[in-house]
Amino acid sequence: MNCLLRAENLIAGWQSAATEAVDLVLAAGEIVGLTGPNGVGKSTLLAAFAGRAQIFSGSIELRRGLRLALQTQDIPPVVGLPLSGRELLALTTAGAGGLPPWLSERLDLRLDRLSGGQRHYLALWAILQAPADLILLDEPTNNLDAAGVGHLTAHLRERAEAGAGIVVVSHDAAFVEAVCDRVVVLGGGNGQ
Numbered sequence: 001m002n003c004l005l006r007a008e009n010l011i012a013g014w015q016s017a018a019t020e021a022v023d024l025v026l027a028a029g030e031i032v033g034l035t036g037p038n039g040v041g042k043s044t045l046l047a048a049f050a051g052r053a054q055i056f057s058g059s060i061e062l063r064r065g066l067r068l069a070l071q072t073q074d075i076p077p078v079v080g081l082p083l084s085g086r087e088l089l090a091l092t093t094a095g096a097g098g099l100p101p102w103l104s105e106r107l108d109l110r111l112d113r114l115s116g117g118q119r120h121y122l123a124l125w126a127i128l129q130a131p132a133d134l135i136l137l138d139e140p141t142n143n144l145d146a147a148g149v150g151h152l153t154a155h156l157r158e159r160a161e162a163g164a165g166i167v168v169v170s171h172d173a174a175f176v177e178a179v180c181d182r183v184v185v186l187g188g189g190n191g192q
Helices: 042-049 085-091 116-128 146-161 173-179
Strands: 003-013 022-027 031-035 054-062 068-071 134-138 165-169 182-185
Touching: 003 042, 003 165, 022 165, 031 042, 031 146, 031 173, 042 054, 042 068, 042 134, 042 165, 068 116, 085 116, 116 134, 116 146, 146 165, 146 173
Parallel strands: 031 165, 031 182, 068 134, 134 165
Antiparallel strands: 003 022, 003 054
């Protein structure tokens, strides 16, 4: 097994602990979902994996030389920003190849002329195209319509088949079932 991430008895948070103890091993080519009710620390775990949240106990081990990409729920404001979708992709070194037609044909529009779902998918696409071994996604289906979720599902499977490991936080049960190889449900007191 080509292990990308190993968390053992991990408790993470910010000023204080925000998660239960979690054990997780992620292999290259695997997609793992993190689900559970609001407030159990799913987003905090992603932040801990990315080195952004504090570890109160336990450990995180990342494969040496691992390249990581993190998508958060924060979407930067774009009102008045004279940047097109194509320019955003160029800034992030993401290619437009593979984008669905409903978005690729709008790449020359300014970001503030796109719908919220289109902007969200474009930002998500930029992260998914990063040269990353480990991709961490926090509620990636927010603001996406059925076509966007379908395209995302197919693309995540392609990234996993190419060797990326992916951790997805989501409340979208149908999406999690369609894309994840296994699911860790938080909030049950055992982290598994």
